[in-house]
Every structure is written in C-alpha cells, then in structure tokens.
Amino acid sequence: MAGPVEQQIHRDPALFYWILLPITVVMILTGILRHYLSTLLQTTPKKQTLLKMREQRHLMRARNMNINHAQVSKASFNRRKEWFADKVKEGTLLADGPEGRGKGKPNPLSDPAMMEGMMGMMKGNVAMMVPQSLIMGWINAFFSGYVIMKLPFPLTPQFKQMLQAGVGTRDLDVRWVSSLSWYFLTLFGLQPVYNFILGSNNAASQVAQQMQTQQQGNPMGGAEDMEKIFKAEVENLEVVEHWYVLDGVEDRLLAKLATGI
Amino acid sequence: MPPPYLTAPTSSDPRPALSLFAQAPSFLSSQTSSWWSSLPYPLSLFLNTESQEKWASYENLFLACLRTGDHETAYACLESLTDRFGKTNDHVLALQGLYQEATAQNTEELEEVMKAYDEVLKDDPTIFSVRKRRAALLRSVGKSAEAIADLTVLVDASPTDAEAWAELADLHLSQGNCEQAFYCLEEVLLVMPHAWNMHARLGEVVYMSAQKMDGGDQMKALAESMRRFCRSIELCDGYLRGYYGLRLTTGRLLEVLQGAKKGQLTASDSLAGDLAPPSIGTVKKLNELATSKLAEIVRRGTAGEKGWDGYSEAELKAARELIDSDTQKIQR
Numbered sequence: 001m002a003g004p005v006e007q008q009i010h011r012d013p014a015l016f017y018w019i020l021l022p023i024t025v026v027m028i029l030t031g032i033l034r035h036y037l038s039t040l041l042q043t044t045p046k047k048q049t050l051l052k053m054r055e056q057r058h059l060m061r062a063r064n065m066n067i068n069h070a071q072v073s074k075a076s077f078n079r080r081k082e083w084f085a086d087k088v089k090e091g092t093l094l095a096d097g098p099e100g101r102g103k104g105k106p107n108p109l110s111d112p113a114m115m116e117g118m119m120g121m122m123k124g125n126v127a128m129m130v131p132q133s134l135i136m137g138w139i140n141a142f143f144s145g146y147v148i149m150k151l152p153f154p155l156t157p158q159f160k161q162m163l164q165a166g167v168g169t170r171d172l173d174v175r176w177v178s179s180l181s182w183y184f185l186t187l188f189g190l191q192p193v194y195n196f197i198l199g200s201n202n203a204a205s206q207v208a209q210q211m212q213t214q215q216q217g218n219p220m221g222g223a224e225d226m227e228k229i230f231k232a233e234v235e236n237l238e239v240v241e242h243w244y245v246l247d248g249v250e251d252r253l254l255a256k257l258a259t260g261i
Numbered sequence: 262m263p264p265p266y267l268t269a270p271t272s273s274d275p276r277p278a279l280s281l282f283a284q285a286p287s288f289l290s291s292q293t294s295s296w297w298s299s300l301p302y303p304l305s306l307f308l309n310t311e312s313q314e315k316w317a318s319y320e321n322l323f324l325a326c327l328r329t330g331d332h333e334t335a336y337a338c339l340e341s342l343t344d345r346f347g348k349t350n351d352h353v354l355a356l357q358g359l360y361q362e363a364t365a366q367n368t369e370e371l372e373e374v375m376k377a378y379d380e381v382l383k384d385d386p387t388i389f390s391v392r393k394r395r396a397a398l399l400r401s402v403g404k405s406a407e408a409i410a411d412l413t414v415l416v417d418a419s420p421t422d423a424e425a426w427a428e429l430a431d432l433h434l435s436q437g438n439c440e441q442a443f444y445c446l447e448e449v450l451l452v453m454p455h456a457w458n459m460h461a462r463l464g465e466v467v468y469m470s471a472q473k474m475d476g477g478d479q480m481k482a483l484a485e486s487m488r489r490f491c492r493s494i495e496l497c498d499g500y501l502r503g504y505y506g507l508r509l510t511t512g513r514l515l516e517v518l519q520g521a522k523k524g525q526l527t528a529s530d531s532l533a534g535d536l537a538p539p540s541i542g543t544v545k546k547l548n549e550l551a552t553s554k555l556a557e558i559v560r561r562g563t564a565g566e567k568g569w570d571g572y573s574e575a576e577l578k579a580a581r582e583l584i585d586s587d588t589q590k591i592q593r
Contacts, residue, residue, distance in 0.1 A: 072451065
C-alpha cells in the first residue's frame with residue numbers, strides 16, 4: 001500500500017454540480033451582497049467646521065511657504081514668516097481661538113464626532129462578520145466531510161491542514177480538497193472576480209477591508225495638540241535658508257536657449 | 262484629442278463656446294436615447310454609463326449654453342446634474358446660482374440671487390463654491406470694493422485657494438492697488454510654483470507699478486519684472502505673453518540703464534535680498550532673443566503651422582504691432 005502510488009478515489013460527478021458549484025456561486029453572491037450592504041451602511045464623512053478648516057489650511061499654507069519659498073523674494077518671505085509667527089503667538093489661527101490653548105488632548109470617548117466614526121467602523125465590521133459566520137455554519141452543516149476535487153498539481157504535506165479541513169483521514173493525498181477548504185479558498189481568492197464584476201474599488205472582499213482599517217490607524221488616537229504643530233512649523237520656517245528662483249534666471253535662460261537653438 | 266466638450270473653457274474667447282453649443286443637441290441625445298435608460302430602477306443601476314467624463318461634459322455644455330444664451334438646453338443640463346448629485350451639492354449649488362444670474366432680467370432679480378446665496382451661506386459657511394459665486398456676482402454688478410472684502414474673508418478662511426488669490430489679485434489691480442495685487446500673486450505662486458502664466462502676470466504687475474516710480478526704484482522694479490518674465494519663459498518656452506513682456510521690459514530697462522549714472526548700477530542692497538541689476542550686455546541679448554522669438558511666433562502662428570496654432574489671435578496681433586512699432590523707430 002505504501003509508496004508513491006497515485007491515489008484513486010471515485011467521486012460522484014454530482015459532487016461537482018451539488019457542492020463545488022453551489023459553494024462558489026454562493027460565495028460570489030455574498031461578496032456582491034456585502035459590497036452593496038457596506039455601500040448602504042456607509043456614513044458620509046461629517047463636514048468640518050469653517051474654523052477647523054481654516055486652521056488646517058493655514059498650516060498647509062505654512063508648509064507650502066516652506067517648500068516653495070524660492071518663488072518669492074527674501075523680503076516677501078520674511079514678511080510672511082513674521083506674520084505667521086505673530087499669529088501663532090496670538091493663537092488666532094487655532095480653531096478654538098486663543099482661549100482654546102493649553103487644553104491638551106480631548107478625551108476621544110466624550111467627543112461625539114469620534115463616537116460616530118467608531119460606530120461607522122463597527123457597522124462595517126458587522127456587515128463583514130455576520131454573513132461570513134453564517135455561511136461557514138451553513139457549509140459545516142451541509143457539506144462537511146466531503147472530498148470534492150483534486151488539484152491538478154502536487155503539494156507538500158504542510159498544506160494538508162489547509163486543504164483538508166473537516167476530513168479526518170491521515171494518509172489521504174494532499175491534492176484532495178475538502179468542501180470546507182474550498183470555502184476558505186474562495187473566501188480569500190475571489191478578489192479578482194469581484195474586481196471584474198463590481199469595479200476595482202469594491203467593498204466585497206473582507207481581506208481588503210481589514211487592510212484598510214489597519215491603515216486608518218487607531219481611531220482612539222484622536223486629535224493632536226494643534227498649537228504644538230503650529231509652533232513646530234514656525235521653527236521650520238525660521239531655519240529655512242532662503243534662495244530666490246529669479247537669482248541669475250536671465251543667464252540660465254540665455255544659456256538654455258543658446259544651446260537649444 | 263479628447264472631444265471638445267471634455268475640456269473646460271479656459272479662455273474668454275467666444276468661438277469655442279459657440280462650437281460647443283452647436284454640438285450640444287447631438288451630445289445630449291447620445292446620452293439619453295439608449296434603450297436601457299428606460300429600465301425600472303434596480304435594473305437601470307446595472308447598466309448605467311456612469312463616468313467622470315460624462316458629468317464634466319454636462320457641466321461644460323451647461324456653461325457654453327449659458328454663454329450662447331440657450332437657456333433651455335442649459336436648464337436641461339442643470340436638471341441632469343441636480344438629479345445625479347442632489348440639490349445640496351456644493352458644485353450644483355454654484356451652478357444653479359450661475360443659471361439664475363444668467364437668466365436674471367434686472368438688478369432686483371440679481372439681488373434675489375444674492376439673497377439666496379446669503380441664505381445658503383448662513384446655513385453652511387463652508388461652501389466655498391457659493392462664496393466664490395457671491396464675490397463674482399458682486400464684481401459683475403460693479404461693487405468691486407465689496408467683492409474685495411468678500412474675497413479677503415475667503416482667503417483668510419482658506420489661504421491655500423489659488424483661484425481665489427488670483428481673482429483677488431485681479432480685483433486689486435482693477436482698483437489700481439499694485440502692491441496688494443503683487444502680494445496676492447505671490448500667494449498663488451506659493452501654492453503653484455510652476456504656473457508660468459502667474460509668473461508672467463506678476464511681471465506685468467511689477468512693470469505697471471514701475472511706470473509710476475523713477476530713478477533707482479524704477480530700475481529695480483524693471484529688473485524684477487524682467488526676471489519674472491525670464492522665469493516664465495524658462496518654465497514654458499513658447500509662451501507669447503512671456504516674450505512680449507520680456508521685449509517690453511528689456512526695451513525700457515535699456516533706456517533706463519543707459520541713462521543711469523555709474524554709481525546707481527552697483528548699488529544693490531544685499532541685506533534686503535535684492536538682486537543686483539543685470540548688465541547692459543545681458544539685457545541687450547535678452548531683448549534680441551525676445552524680438553526674434555516674437556517674430557518667429559507671429560510668423561508661424563499666423564501661418565497656422567502645426568504645433569504653433571494654439572495662440573490667441575488678439576495676442577498675435579498685439580505682438581505684431583509691437584514688432585512693427587520697433588522697426589519704424591529704427592527706420593526713423
């Protein structure tokens with residue numbers, strides 16, 4: 001019995017029509033359903049208030065000034081720098097005004113805007129988790145214990161756990177795939193199919209969704225102390241070594257056009 | 262080349278708007294005559310032709326129709342945009358205001374539109390598109406001072422908005438405030454450092470203010486203006502306005518430099534960061550360069566050679582006049 005003998009198992013062709021195909025179709029349909037569900041549950045991001053926006057954009061302006069300082073003359077640059085430093089000292093650029101200084105970080109749990117963001121994420125997660133566990137239960141109840149297909153290529157025994165979940169035979173060749181494993185394979189491998197059906201930025205695959213939440217970072221991290229950021233920006237402007245883009249531009253131009261013609 | 266209704270109208274030249282307007286009926290019928298657009302709600306979702314280009318075309322068509330006075334087609338475009346994006350969308354609000362402004366018959370109706378803007382802004386002051394429309398309306402009814410005040414508030418709230426800064430600069434210039442216009446244009450450059458048209462515009466403003474000065478100040482201003490034009494050409498070598506300005510400034514600068522005393526030429530204040538005035542030789546070379554380039558652009562632009570056909574006719578004409586006036590001077 002031992003040896004590299006090709007294992008032969010006679011499978012009922014009905015296995016293909018009644019298990020492999022239904023699982024695949026159901027998985028695709030769940031993905032599509034999930035996509036539309038999360039689109040429905042999405043909350044539109046709340047609009048920033050005017051003052052908050054002003055604060056952000058003044059910060060942006062200071063950063064632009066830092067990067068593009070060469071475009072204006074030294075006198076103009078110094079004038080802008082001093083204006084910005086003055087305003088930061090007065091605190092009028094902060095969203096809460098000069099009185100709002102030194103309050104430190106607000107508690108993220110008491111901030112209603114924060115809570116809303118967390119609720120949105122919860123909804124997304126629920127839309128992911130519920131169908132997933134339901135379908136896994138359904139497959140376990142109806143199709144567990146079948147071997148439904150044979151992979152056309154050999155694999156090392158380490159894949160046994162992954163491909164033969166729910167089938168308790170030790171010396172079955174790794175190439176045989178059980179129904180539960182087929183479920184997992186489709187769960188992780190259908191992204192290209194969703195891309196084809198729903199367009200590239202769909203919300204069907206839970207894997208992509210999880211990556212997204214990781215990138216967003218911790219929602220509890222919350223607001224930073226804007227005053228510190230502004231002060232750091234003033235310092236950045238202080239240390240800028242100014243050069244002027246118009247310095248010697250006529251010679252550059254002449255040299256460029258002399259070689260160009 | 263993209264279809265004409267995809268590119269936003271950049272110039273105030275009426276001809277593109279007219280040709281666009283002529284294409285409006287065929288475009289609109291191509292959008293609606295498909296059989297699937299009449300399917301019931303859930304099915305129509307699967308088959309709609311949703312794309313950014315579609316809505317950009319709608320908006321451009323809308324603007325062109327307003328300019329050509331075809332208010333019905335414009336209204337149809339506006340309707341589709343409103344259906345798609347909702348009545349409270351920032352952009353749609355501004356377009357609606359634009360439509361009302363265009364169809365207003367008298368000043369009372371314009372004031373109604375203004376009141377509507379105020380209402381919208383009272384509810385939500387962050388809708389910048391409506392704020393901009395408000396300032397534009399103030400300007401178009403001749404209340405420049407109020408428009409300036411409006412825009413000054415706007416750029417204080419949103420200092421990275423290059424469009425608003427440029428408009429404010431234009432307004433200040435129309436009021437003769439070169440200093441403020443200069444500041445505003447510098448802000449635009451801080452946001453968009455490679456905008457060659459803004460460099461040239463800044464050069465024009467400095468040149469204008471130089472007309473009022475005299476002596477060393479005028480020379481400095483002229484040199485600065487000349488360098489701005491140089492930078493503009495450096496960024497875009499084919500920019501007619503840049504060469505025109507370079508030709509003008511170098512011509513003036515040559516007169517001033519030749520008339521100036523020796524002592525003034527080297528008096529550059531390095532503490533204030535001023536650049537030393539350019540040497541006469543460089544200015545002469547630049548002047549020749551600008552003249553030859555202008556002549557080339559005028560020649561090829563009027564002939565409509567391939568690759569040289571994007572120039573506006575008015576600008577070509579002005580450039581030709583500039584060259585002609587010089588040759589006359591030399592002949593005399």
